[in-house]
Amino acid sequence: MQLDPPHSAATALAHRLHARHQGATAQALIAAAVDEPDLGRLAVVSSFGAESVVLLHMLAQVAPDLPVLFIDTRLLFPETLSYQQEVAATLGLTNVQVIRASNLTLQAEDPGNTLHQRDTDACCDLRKTRVLAAALEGYESWITGRKRFQADTRSDLPRFEADGPRVKVNPLADWTADDLRAYIETHDLPRHPLVSRGYPSIGCTPCTTPVAEGEDVRAGRWRGQDKEECGIHFVDGRAVPGPAPSARQDTNDAPQLLKRA
Numbered sequence: 001m002q003l004d005p006p007h008s009a010a011t012a013l014a015h016r017l018h019a020r021h022q023g024a025t026a027q028a029l030i031a032a033a034v035d036e037p038d039l040g041r042l043a044v045v046s047s048f049g050a051e052s053v054v055l056l057h058m059l060a061q062v063a064p065d066l067p068v069l070f071i072d073t074r075l076l077f078p079e080t081l082s083y084q085q086e087v088a089a090t091l092g093l094t095n096v097q098v099i100r101a102s103n104l105t106l107q108a109e110d111p112g113n114t115l116h117q118r119d120t121d122a123c124c125d126l127r128k129t130r131v132l133a134a135a136l137e138g139y140e141s142w143i144t145g146r147k148r149f150q151a152d153t154r155s156d157l158p159r160f161e162a163d164g165p166r167v168k169v170n171p172l173a174d175w176t177a178d179d180l181r182a183y184i185e186t187h188d189l190p191r192h193p194l195v196s197r198g199y200p201s202i203g204c205t206p207c208t209t210p211v212a213e214g215e216d217v218r219a220g221r222w223r224g225q226d227k228e229e230c231g232i233h234f235v236d237g238r239a240v241p242g243p244a245p246s247a248r249q250d251t252n253d254a255p256q257l258l259k260r261a
């Protein structure tokens, strides 16, 4: 197989792990990822959104102290912030790390918190993509909770994929909405309070609206805009090879990292 430099090592590892763990359950995949030396330093990235609790519950069974990176854009619903604390406490997650753009950066680039009204790509880049890119500098691979059914842009999502120099593990890639609902009910897991109020997918307050019956689960995200992803996994709405855009803040203005259980 022809592999593209300079990140052929991550691509080769993703292919190897895919072959090695074919047929494994999501739970087995998470356990294997935690124990897999080739993945190196590993973190989970979670939005503590509508379905995040499934992946986090599986993680808590095998590695409750694995770093869980939670991006606080400072424009999240208050319900998400309280749900994050509730889920961490309920599941016994001991290493949730809240990551944010620094005050200095926000003051310079979005002093009135209105950038999302003019340029959602720039706002997501400022509040999410660069913050995560900086946090991931400390890791060689990461686990996500993305699923194929969530969007057309995710329909081919593999369980292992190269993301620049890192490998991303997507244990729930082939799970359906019914699978998730059943898992949550079986394990009596806490639900995000906005789900029962018509939000099947939850992002920032200004960019998330309720979804009507029959609409796509992500129809309420950036409603009316030609935008489906925040740029963490895609750039400008398109899947791109290579790493997330590198952090642009100077070294005296690093994104903030707060540890919270």
Ligand code: SF4
Pocket (backbone or CB within 6 Å): 073, 075, 116, 119, 120, 121, 123, 124, 125, 127, 128, 203, 204, 205, 206, 207, 230
């Ligand atoms: S979802 Fe909206 S408010 Fe949140 S970072 Fe992106 S553009 Fe900004």
